[in-house]
Amino acid sequence: MGDVVIQTSHLVKTYVTGTNEVHALRGIDLQVGRGEFVAVMGASGSGKSTLMNLLGCLDTPTDGSYQLDGVSVEGLDRNALAAIRNQKIGFVFQGFNLLARTTAIENVELPLLYDRTGRKRDTKALAIAALERVGLGSRLEHQPSELSGGQQQRVAIARALVTEPAIILADEPTGNLDTRTSVEVMALFQELNQQGITIVMVTHEPDLAAYASRIVEVRDGRIRRDEPVKNRRSAAEDLKDLGDEEEEVA
Amino acid sequence: MNAKTLVKLATQAIRKNKMRAALTMLGIIIGVAAVIVMVAVGYGARSRIQEQINNLGTNMIVITPGAAQASGVSQGAQAFPNLSLKDVDKIRSQSQYVAAVSPVIVSRTVVIGPAGNWRTTINGVDTDYQTIRDWQTATGDFFSADDVRSNRKVVVLGNTVAQNLFPGQDPTGTEIQIRNSVFKVTGVLAPKGQTASGSDSDDVVLIPYTTAATTLSGRTFIPQILASTANEQDIAAAQDEIRTLLRESHKIVDQGDDFTVKNQADLATAAASSTQVMTLLLAAIASISLLVGGIGIMNIMLVSVTERTREIGIRMAIGARGSDVLIQFLVESIVMGVLGGLAGLAIGVAGAKILGHFTGWETSISPLIMLVAVGFSGAVGVFFGYYPARKAAALNPIEALRYE
Ligand SMILES: Nc1ncnc2c1ncn2[C@@H]1O[C@H](COP(=O)(O)OP(=O)(O)OP(=O)(O)O)[C@@H](O)[C@H]1O
Ligand SMILES: [Mg+2]
Numbered sequence: 001m002g003d004v005v006i007q008t009s010h011l012v013k014t015y016v017t018g019t020n021e022v023h024a025l026r027g028i029d030l031q032v033g034r035g036e037f038v039a040v041m042g043a044s045g046s047g048k049s050t051l052m053n054l055l056g057c058l059d060t061p062t063d064g065s066y067q068l069d070g071v072s073v074e075g076l077d078r079n080a081l082a083a084i085r086n087q088k089i090g091f092v093f094q095g096f097n098l099l100a101r102t103t104a105i106e107n108v109e110l111p112l113l114y115d116r117t118g119r120k121r122d123t124k125a126l127a128i129a130a131l132e133r134v135g136l137g138s139r140l141e142h143q144p145s146e147l148s149g150g151q152q153q154r155v156a157i158a159r160a161l162v163t164e165p166a167i168i169l170a171d172e173p174t175g176n177l178d179t180r181t182s183v184e185v186m187a188l189f190q191e192l193n194q195q196g197i198t199i200v201m202v203t204h205e206p207d208l209a210a211y212a213s214r215i216v217e218v219r220d221g222r223i224r225r226d227e228p229v230k231n232r233r234s235a236a237e238d239l240k241d242l243g244d245e246e247e248e249v250a
Numbered sequence: 251m252n253a254k255t256l257v258k259l260a261t262q263a264i265r266k267n268k269m270r271a272a273l274t275m276l277g278i279i280i281g282v283a284a285v286i287v288m289v290a291v292g293y294g295a296r297s298r299i300q301e302q303i304n305n306l307g308t309n310m311i312v313i314t315p316g317a318a319q320a321s322g323v324s325q326g327a328q329a330f331p332n333l334s335l336k337d338v339d340k341i342r343s344q345s346q347y348v349a350a351v352s353p354v355i356v357s358r359t360v361v362i363g364p365a366g367n368w369r370t371t372i373n374g375v376d377t378d379y380q381t382i383r384d385w386q387t388a389t390g391d392f393f394s395a396d397d398v399r400s401n402r403k404v405v406v407l408g409n410t411v412a413q414n415l416f417p418g419q420d421p422t423g424t425e426i427q428i429r430n431s432v433f434k435v436t437g438v439l440a441p442k443g444q445t446a447s448g449s450d451s452d453d454v455v456l457i458p459y460t461t462a463a464t465t466l467s468g469r470t471f472i473p474q475i476l477a478s479t480a481n482e483q484d485i486a487a488a489q490d491e492i493r494t495l496l497r498e499s500h501k502i503v504d505q506g507d508d509f510t511v512k513n514q515a516d517l518a519t520a521a522a523s524s525t526q527v528m529t530l531l532l533a534a535i536a537s538i539s540l541l542v543g544g545i546g547i548m549n550i551m552l553v554s555v556t557e558r559t560r561e562i563g564i565r566m567a568i569g570a571r572g573s574d575v576l577i578q579f580l581v582e583s584i585v586m587g588v589l590g591g592l593a594g595l596a597i598g599v600a601g602a603k604i605l606g607h608f609t610g611w612e613t614s615i616s617p618l619i620m621l622v623a624v625g626f627s628g629a630v631g632v633f634f635g636y637y638p639a640r641k642a643a644a645l646n647p648i649e650a651l652r653y654e
Contacts (some may be wrong), residue, residue, distance in 0.1 A: 029564065058567060079571045086569020097564045098650065113251045114569040187319050221535060 026221035039212035090160025150181035187235035277543025278590030286598025288532035347488035363415025374462020390422035390437025553640035563650030583635025591627025
């Protein structure tokens with residue numbers, strides 16, 4: 001394993017619906033190094049989610065190649081892809097996607113239960129550690145319906161973290177959250193990133209992209225801009241400025 | 251995922267929709283309860299019939315006039331007045347295997363005692379009849395061989411007759427009147443209870459067959475001959491021997507028998523065939539019920555898969571294989587089937603107990619049957635849950651995640 005986590009070359013995705021062809025991705029060459037925090041931006045329909053689905057091994061490209069954490073992903077079957085998603089990728093979705101009527105611990109434990117390598121034995125302890133890491137040590141037995149949006153997203157982040165994946169993929173993780181809570185999630189991402197976790201995040205908001213270390217802009221299925229963030233902001237600092245309101249999660 | 255987690259998951263999912271699950275399981279519950287009651291009552295009926303047949307006397311052979319028909323029912327005695335005392339004598343003197351033999355001359359008439367009249371069956375028999383039927387006297391004695399030889403007017407009362415003619419008294423030594431003749435009561439038989447066909451074995455009086463032939467009917471033919479062997483192994487040989495002796499005696503060369511020789515096993519089979527019809531009927535109800543229950547499970551599992559499409563998407567995104575999802579839903583339908591089976595088992599056992607209590611039938615359910623019933627319910631879960639589970643497993647993760 002080198003220092004490159006994601007390596008794609010000429011990644012193409014064409015959706016065929018009836019006689020219509022939608023060229024969602026027209027050739028993406030992207031390289032993400034270990035420890036990077038990449039913000040993917042672009043207009044609606046530009047192909048960001050399509051790209052994330054390919055990077056997350058939820059979908060397979062029409063053309064091009066993709067190496068994740070040194071492993072070539074092309075031609076793998078459903079089960080192999082499931083194993084890769086389980087071990088190398090942590091997903092954070094816009095809609096949280098937690099299991100309803102299931103406690104925070106059980107939600108976070110879930111990926112470990114599908115781990116066939118047998119490495120992760122004490123699933124409960126690992127789940128608790130992950131929840132503590134995102135600041136939810138006091139909400140272990142809460143169900144999603146008993147948590148705020150920001151807290152639910154933290155549970156989802158803990159679930160993404162718990163398997164120690166090579167990368168966290170977040171598609172508009174703050175899309176359903178208010179500004180303050182969004183900055184809180186960014187603060188958490190920055191903290192995790194500082195601990196060495198690689199993150200690729202889709203966002204529409206330039207303000208949030210400014211917390212990343214690099215911005216990739218997608219337009220019409222191609223990368224149009226790819227540059228480091230010059231004046232990187234610190235979410236923790238911004239939170240202090242946001243006012244004297246108590247932090248939501250104590 | 252280990253088995254424990256899977257079962258926990260399944261019970262959680264079922265608990266989220268208790269009412270729906272209960273209604274779904276109803277078919278299985280009814281099916282299994284029907285099977286259990288059927289088996290319990292069936293066992294009771296069989297053992298009851300067996301007991302009654304044993305009550306007839308051990309190692310008994312029944313000889314009746316007329317050839318056995320295809321249906322196994324012989325024609326009425328009157329149509330074939332061809333068994334005679336000569337046949338009885340021949341069996342008694344020439345058979346090696348037959349230990350006891352007695353004619354039975356049956357008639358129905360009114361007997362008169364001090365407390366009133368009683369219409370009953372009069373059986374004219376020999377002393378061997380007591381051995382054949384293994385029938386002890388409660389008080390007094392059976393009539394003697396001398397009584398038979400001398401055509402004496404003596405009578406042994408069945409328990410029912412004794413109680414009706416002499417309520418609260420021992421009639422031994424007193425006299426009763428049968429068809430204008432006075433008979434001396436030598437004893438009262440021990441009660442035997444109901445026969446296989448449900449009539450009262452004790453509603454009978456026994457008199458010497460010689461007396462019956464001369465005093466009562468004047469008839470010379472014998473409607474039935476009973477015989478018995480000393481032990482069970484000899485029964486088949488004795489039957490063959492009787493057949494040979496009677497064919498000789500009836501001068502039959504080429505034609506079929508004009509009489510029928512049956513043993514207890516034959517009688518038991520005849521009696522059991524009637525319970526078999528009931529068993530088949532209940533088995534049909536049970537299997538239809540299980541089928542309907544299975545379709546109910548399949549229906550609910552299909553609904554459940556659609557409802558939980560998003561959950562399936564989440565699970566797949568974080569690394570569940572198709573087979574993990576398949577097993578999860580399969581275990582859910584198996585748990586539903588097994589729970590239904592257990593509930594049906596409980597209801598069936600309770601039902602059999604209650605039925606047994608009110609009818610006085612003996613009921614019994616073996617642990618094996620319980621295991622089979624519950625196992626079969628689980629199998630119904632597997633069979634009808636497989637299609638919905640496979641549908642869930644085949645979902646595309648992205649589409650499942652997008653499902654609203
Ligand atoms: N399953 C699909 N079948 C057909 N076309 C699709 C499918 N998924 C996406 N597309 C099309 O591909 C293009 C890119 O879609 P995508 O979801 O990647 O956009 P996006 O950049 O994530 O947009 P948004 O910012 O609104 O989320 C769109 O034109 C969309 O209509
Ligand atoms: Mg999108």
